[in-house]
Amino acid sequence: MKEKITGQSIQLFEKKGFSETSIQDIVDSLGVTKGTFYYYFSSKEELLMDIHLGYIDDLLVRQEEILHDQSKSFKEKIFDIVYMLISDIKTRGSAAKIFFREMQNLSADRRALIVPKRDQFRFNIEELIKGGMAVGEFRPNLNATILAFGILGITNWSYHWFNPDGISSDREVAEIFVEMILKGIQVY
Structure with missing residues (x-):
């Protein structure tokens, strides 16, 4: 899942920029919860x-x-x-x-x-x-x-x-x- 989060984040950061991409955007695009994100990363x-x-x-x-x-x-x-x-x-x-x-x-x-x-x-x-x-x-x-x-x-x-x-x-x-x-x- 960490690789999926990273890969999806790269796509979102490329398209929208780091500052304009929220953690919610990342988890929504993957269909997971913020808890899943925070299991792998402490912050964006x-x-x-x-x-x-x-x-x-x-x-x-x-x-x-x-x-x-x-x-x-x-x-x-x-x-x-x-x-x-x-x-x-x-x-x-x-x-x-x-x-x-x-x-x-x-x-x-x-x-x-x-x-x-x-x-x-x-x-x-x-x-x-x-x-x-x-x-x-x-x-x-x-x-x-x-x-x-x-x-x-x-x-x-x-x-x-x-x-x-x-x-x-x-x-x-x-x-x-x-x-x-x-x-x-x-x-x-």
Whole structure:
């Protein structure tokens, strides 16, 4: 039931926004009582925190798997991370929108638990770029911090416009993005 509450809440938060969605809206949409909600969550904010943690923790685990794959080049790892983020839009796009849009509705204490995880995802991309620079896959004079922000800006904004059922597949969009990124940073 916890997963059902979370899933339904993500849909409602995406449609109406966190502030405009009440606990009553959530339980009514599931046909359960508030007691059921409070069995799993002490508050709507705790539910929002659970959504945030579930989203970022999953991304970090999958990013670490990509980063530790010794069989792939730095370029391939960048592609894998971009593709992971774009392909997630079909299954986790709503959770991503909640993550980016509703973080301000978390208390400062809860945000303090999320922001370092979000930053770690970016730092990992920075380190990947620096590693590629060190071995000569990427130009040595790049600003890895700005590039990491750029990669995340490109991919994260895609949650607003990319239609996984549209004319371009998630792989095609990832390939276009990575080609655009690498043409600017690979050694010629």
